[in-house]
Amino acid sequence: xxxxxxxxxxxxxxxxxxxxxxxxxxxxxxxxxxxxxxxxxxxxxxxxxxxxxxxxxxxxxxxxxxxxxxxxxxxxxxxxxxxxxxxxxxxxxxxxxxxxxxxxxxxxxxxxxxxxxxxxxxxx
Amino acid sequence: xxxxxxxxxxxxxxxxxxxxxxxxxxxxxxxxxxxxxxxxxxxxxxxxxxxxxxxxxxxxxxxxxxxxxxxxxxxxxxxxxxxxxxxxxxxxxxxxxxxxxxxxxxxxxxxxxxxxxxxxxxxxxxxxxxxxxxxxxxxxxxxxxxxxxxxxxxxxxxxxxxxxxxxxxxxxxxxxxxxxxxxxxxxxxxxxxxxxxxxxxxxxxxxxxxxxxxxxxxxxxxxxxxxxxxxxxxxxxxxxxxxxxxxxxxxxxxxxxxxxxxxxxxxxxxxxxxxxxxxxxxxxxxxxxxxxxxxxxxxxxxxxxxxxxxxxxxxxxx
Numbered sequence: 001x002x003x004x005x006x007x008x009x010x011x012x013x014x015x016x017x018x019x020x021x022x023x024x025x026x027x028x029x030x031x032x033x034x035x036x037x038x039x040x041x042x043x044x045x046x047x048x049x050x051x052x053x054x055x056x057x058x059x060x061x062x063x064x065x066x067x068x069x070x071x072x073x074x075x076x077x078x079x080x081x082x083x084x085x086x087x088x089x090x091x092x093x094x095x096x097x098x099x100x101x102x103x104x105x106x107x108x109x110x111x112x113x114x115x116x117x118x119x120x121x122x123x124x
Numbered sequence: 125x126x127x128x129x130x131x132x133x134x135x136x137x138x139x140x141x142x143x144x145x146x147x148x149x150x151x152x153x154x155x156x157x158x159x160x161x162x163x164x165x166x167x168x169x170x171x172x173x174x175x176x177x178x179x180x181x182x183x184x185x186x187x188x189x190x191x192x193x194x195x196x197x198x199x200x201x202x203x204x205x206x207x208x209x210x211x212x213x214x215x216x217x218x219x220x221x222x223x224x225x226x227x228x229x230x231x232x233x234x235x236x237x238x239x240x241x242x243x244x245x246x247x248x249x250x251x252x253x254x255x256x257x258x259x260x261x262x263x264x265x266x267x268x269x270x271x272x273x274x275x276x277x278x279x280x281x282x283x284x285x286x287x288x289x290x291x292x293x294x295x296x297x298x299x300x301x302x303x304x305x306x307x308x309x310x311x312x313x314x315x316x317x318x319x320x321x322x323x324x325x326x327x328x329x330x331x332x333x334x335x336x337x338x339x340x341x342x343x344x345x346x347x348x349x350x351x352x353x354x355x356x357x358x359x360x361x362x363x364x365x366x367x368x369x370x371x372x373x374x375x376x377x378x379x380x381x382x383x384x385x386x387x388x389x390x391x392x393x394x395x396x397x398x399x400x401x402x403x404x405x406x407x408x409x410x411x412x413x414x415x416x417x418x419x420x421x422x423x424x425x426x427x428x429x430x431x432x433x434x435x436x437x438x439x440x441x442x
């Protein structure tokens with residue numbers, strides 16, 4: 001669920017952001033409390049709070065005093081934009097590298113990507 | 125368990141700010157004859173956080189905890205608990221709870237006597253919480269403590285430590301004899317408790333992988349010295365594991381602090397103190413070595429098995 005590659009609070013933020021991206025947490029909906037997430041993810045509540053604070057800072061979440069944390073309007077579009085910027089670095093570059101090792105030609109790689117996209121039932 | 129004055133400390137003595145220092149030591153040293161169990165430990169642990177006290181058996185963890193809780197006096201240096209000298213200090217009674225590895229209770233005590241005594245000692249004791257935890261750990265309340273199994277005795281210590289809701293709670297390897305399920309119960313209850321009632325917790329352990337995500341800060345003790353005192357998140361990202369042809373691995377690790385290195389045939393695997401930044405990843409790519417993340421436990425193992433003195437690691441890891 002959580003790995004060792006990055007700080008835990010970053011992974012908490014990514015996890016919640018992921019839920020916003022795939023619609024598990026729709027815009028305007030309430031996010032589980034720090035206590036609930038701490039118990040569920042089995043991590044320190046202060047670490048959860050730090051991850052949430054990141055998302056508040058980037059406008060993905062906002063706090064309603066006395067009620068809790070909510071997904072902001074427009075959060076999904078903002079996250080998509082951020083993640084697209086990182087997509088080449090994080091996904092395409094390693095793909096190209098591995099394809100090179102396997103001796104796959106660029107158009108073969110492209111065909112595999114198209115096939116996989118269709119197989120996945122056309123995302124979005 | 126000592127008997128504290130029934131006039132418990134007023135809660136008004138707490139300032140409440142989360143940046144308060146709950147535990148501070150300066151040059152703390154304890155020698156037993158020719159053996160130095162702890163040497164020059166200087167620490168400042170913030171209030172309201174969960175701290176891990178990590179290190180091998182015999183590294184000095186228990187000595188440090190005994191000095192912090194006034195069960196022992198330093199040979200040199202000072203220890204402060206909630207701003208007080210902990211040695212025989214009545215002002216600290218009930219404000220901290222030290223759950224020892226092998227807690228000894230009065231001969232005739234049954235489980236419910238222990239809970240009753242604790243409820244009198246700790247001003248913020250929560251009876252409902254205690255009852256619920258007793259239930260969860262399936263502790264027989266009528267049973268004499270001396271008839272409890274090793275694991276049940278540990279569970280009793282854990283129940284007392286959590287239900288006491290003391291300002292500072294120190295657990296010294298609290299899970300001797302607890303099986304994996306019971307340990308998970310303990311970790312879950314600890315998380316609930318600190319989320320509900322934030323307090324300072326020091327958890328001494330060598331089961332680092334199990335408590336990794338519970339800790340905000342880690343203090344690593346090795347051969348009586350504090351070799352690391354840093355945020356857990358900072359430590360986690362502070363080293364990487366490099367695998368590849370020996371020459372390439374050596375080229376990658378050159379000039380960086382090596383925590384561990386193993387060789388099999390022409391392949392080497394090394395744990396090295398560096399962050400997996402974009403530059404480092406590119407360098408690894410060029411050299412043809414693989415980088416893998418390292419767990420908190422692996423960093424600590426690397427720190428505490430290094431042949432050279434671990435002194436400068438604090439700086440290296442920053």
